[in-house]
Amino acid sequence: MARKSITLAATALVFVASLLGSMNAWAGHSNDAAALKGVKQGKGIFLVDTDNPQKTALYLNLINETHKSLVAQKVRPDLVVVFIGPTVRFLTTVPDAELAAKHQDSLKSVAATVKELDGKGVRMEVCEIATGVFKVPAEKLLPGLKLVGNGFISLIGFQSKGYGLVPIF
Numbered sequence: 001m002a003r004k005s006i007t008l009a010a011t012a013l014v015f016v017a018s019l020l021g022s023m024n025a026w027a028g029h030s031n032d033a034a035a036l037k038g039v040k041q042g043k044g045i046f047l048v049d050t051d052n053p054q055k056t057a058l059y060l061n062l063i064n065e066t067h068k069s070l071v072a073q074k075v076r077p078d079l080v081v082v083f084i085g086p087t088v089r090f091l092t093t094v095p096d097a098e099l100a101a102k103h104q105d106s107l108k109s110v111a112a113t114v115k116e117l118d119g120k121g122v123r124m125e126v127c128e129i130a131t132g133v134f135k136v137p138a139e140k141l142l143p144g145l146k147l148v149g150n151g152f153i154s155l156i157g158f159q160s161k162g163y164g165l166v167p168i169f
Contacts, residue, residue, distance in 0.1 A: 045163040049085040057109035084151040092140040118144030127151030
């Protein structure tokens with residue numbers, strides 16, 4: 001059973017690495033000129049609601065690549081990430097033992113990407129309702145994350161301010 005889990009985790013990491021490598025290759029051969037014509041600022045809000053740490057790590061890396069791609073295409077990124085649901089379990093400095101044992105690499109990737117996005121000024125919010133439901137203490141959230149009362153209200157507010165919604169499930 002453990003060997004099967006390790007094999008699955010290794011396969012997933014190889015897939016993520018190859019996908020990210022492919023993304024870098026695509027970035028050199030194509031652009032988003034039609035979509036970005038006349039756009040000076042890219043305002044996006046990502047709603048992240050996954051129950052899988054590998055998927056969360058993958059999508060955080062894709063958000064990071066999106067930021068880089070906007071900059072490369074001379075569009076100022078203004079990005080917000082809102083974490084709801086079981087995803088909050090993957091955003092702690094001390095995850096529960098079972099989760100840490102099974103998904104150590106993915107959790108390290110999540111933490112590293114959160115730190116990198118924070119350094120770029122990406123606002124990252126964690127829904128307090130979700131932290132309560134999934135028993136994640138606020139004081140154990142990764143640095144750079146902001147606790148908000150209700151992730152849905154954040155979505156409503158930022159969309160009202162012109163942020164485009166990018167749902168990740």
